[in-house]
Amino acid sequence: MIEDFLEHVLGGRTTEVEEAVRKAAAAEIMPHFRQLAAHEVLEKSGPHDLVTVADRAAEAHLTASLTALLPGSVVVGEEAVAEDPAVYEALRGDAPVWIVDPVDGTRQFVNGDPAFCTLVALAVRGELLASWTFAPALEEMAIAVRGHGATLNGRPIRSGSPAPGEVLELATSHPDYTTPDQKRALLGLQVDGVAPRPCGSAGLEYLAVARGALSGTVFSWEYAWDHAAGLLLVAEAGGAQTTIAGEPFRITGGNALPFTAARDAATAERIRRLLGGA
Template identity: 80%
Template sequence: MIDDFLDGSLPAVEEAVRKAAAAEIMPRWRQLATHEIVEKSGPHDLVTVADRLAEAHLTVSLTALLPGSVVVGEESVHADPAVYAALRGDAPVWIVDPVDGTRQFVRGEPGFCTLVALAVRGEVLASWTFAPALDEMAVAVRGRGARLNGTAIRAGSPARGAVLKVAMSHPDYTTPEEKAALLCLDTEGVEARPCGSAGLEYLAVARGALDAVAFSWEYAWDHAAGLLLVEEAGGAHATLAGVPFRVTGANVLPFTAARDQATATRIRTLLTAP
């Protein structure tokens, strides 16, 4: 059933993502009122009316496209943490981050995106990364490659001897152990900076504009779409335990995704230095 769906419904999913952004996100970009922005766990964890309405829009449209599927979205899990368990169930799961890069969205910057991935029993089969303010749509299907605005993309490998450019979790928002690991990236041959929208950082890796990411949190909605995109563009990812990241959780953090296996291995080796 899933193979048939992937064979025939990819354009419909892309259209659903575009419609949700057009209806609920873009009309509110640079138009948000103060009361439409709420702190969840703190000033660095924001939600807006656009996040909530876009996720509701996608929940209706995506489950209609694939009867029997369910949605695990950032806002639905915030309302009911038990929803997250669906990632380990048998039903097809849409993993949704309606506005990834909410801080950028709130500031009126274009660096935000909508992330959608389709997974079955913990395996991500397809993903959509849509940056509406940039008019960029990246689609990846397991075993079929990655495309950006319809054109195939490859991550390639960094130039021999080049300084590796890495986007990472901000050390101030991590545990002491994770902070120590991330600070090991402050070394010769690596240029690390705090990340922006995780989805757009993954896209940068997939298109070869960024060499790697190093993240210390594992919410599936932030990573599922981007990890498949990087994989299908020829990249690789690994947790501190040396195994690929699992969207179902229980990963040893931090983890990295990179343009190629050699770069992923190098970044992981640095992260294990503490």
């Protein structure tokens, strides 16, 4: 059923979605890159949770363009949910959902670091169908379509498997975003042969896994806009993901955390066990 829906919904429109993402970035994000005034950067829940005029304008732009491409669809965007948490419930409904993070890596964006991206994923009834990861300052566009693989700037990518004995380089949640139990789980990564570090833009960390440049990610929060695009990208590149409970991560929420996405299933399982998974 999902495959039939995929063909019906997308049917050659991946290029149109790509163009919509590129246009939003060109019109609403890049003019503010390294040009932000102090009053154009605000805190939401605290100093680690920033929003800029670019985030809000890009999400509004994408909301209009994406729903026009697919009548009857809805958008679950980071900034819309910040204004009205009930918007998130659309992930559990029957309408096709565009999951949008207009600027993933807002702190990097604010600091003038080019390592930020726009994330868009299309899902229906909790199933991911396609995703777009666009880093405009790096000129990188990664696209994944369920059952059809992953590409970066038009070329297929594969995550591959770490070489035997290779140190596992992992991007992990910052301690500020973890509960005491999650902190204890992350301590399991402090072993020989594993090199954890705090993550940057979640979307670009997932892209690094998908292209085989990073062993895996370990995250302790589950907002769909941070993970949906990247999880499909990793899966279509040949990677794997699992929660600490050994279950697939659900974009609709209610997951056992932390969870991992990795270059292959064996690596994902190794990470899960290091985190204390049974």
